[in-house]
Amino acid sequence: MRVYSLKNTQNKMTKEEIILKLTTLVKPYVQNEEGFKNMSEDTDFINDLEINSANLVDIILDVEDEFNIEIDNDSMEKMLSVKATVVVIQEKMNA
């Protein structure tokens, strides 16, 4: 299973696949369950999911581990929403 999922991240993932993975990653930090149920591309981590900003860095580290990418400070700066995070993940995976 591990080997397979690692291989999969190296192939091109669709936006939907990325969002699905992201949903699992952010779940432990979510404070607003209603917002989480409706999580979509337009979801904002802080305003909609009420994730504490202290946990944003945990999410960024989790994203790095899960997608096997490295996120620089300029990219991190934008990662407040699902949409922006998906763009960063796609950029880094295709780099």
Next chain:
Amino acid sequence: MHNIGNDIVDLKLAKTASSWRRKGFLEKQFTKREREEIHASEDPFLKVWLFWSMKEAAYKCYTQSVKKRFFAPQKFECSILSSSEGLVVFKKMKFYTSSYFDTFHLHTLARETQKKGKLFCAVGVPKELNKAIKKRLAAAMGILPKEIEKRKTLVGAPLFYHEKIRLTKSCSISHHGDYGAYLFSLK
């Protein structure tokens, strides 16, 4: 406009919810100088959260005037001036901080000016914050709490109004775990 910002950290939650020892955790948020100070500290855990709350309080202060959100904790560099006072520098702008803590929580206030004008501030339970602010505003203005309405700016900064009149000049609300805190100044 002299903005203010505040940040509260539930230290019990901070101990369990995030690990500052996690690989990459310090590197993503703190400058090299801050990391050295953290490692040299007698209580690295407390230093991590002190710096973090200073950065957050300064960020909340800053975003009230620029109306733009971002996540760049490393760009807010902290220096400790005394046991409670600190300085955060972001793009050559200075934010003056005061921090208070006990075993359970850590609270930081940030101001754009060194002058300490009249500020209203308290720590309590997250659920009761809005009620507490309204009560305090009502007492200061001689009106009823129920006549006060909370609104939000586009970046999510809170504002309190009495009918068409804005009551708070600058206002910041923070919550983490079991604690909530507010800070505001009057118009």
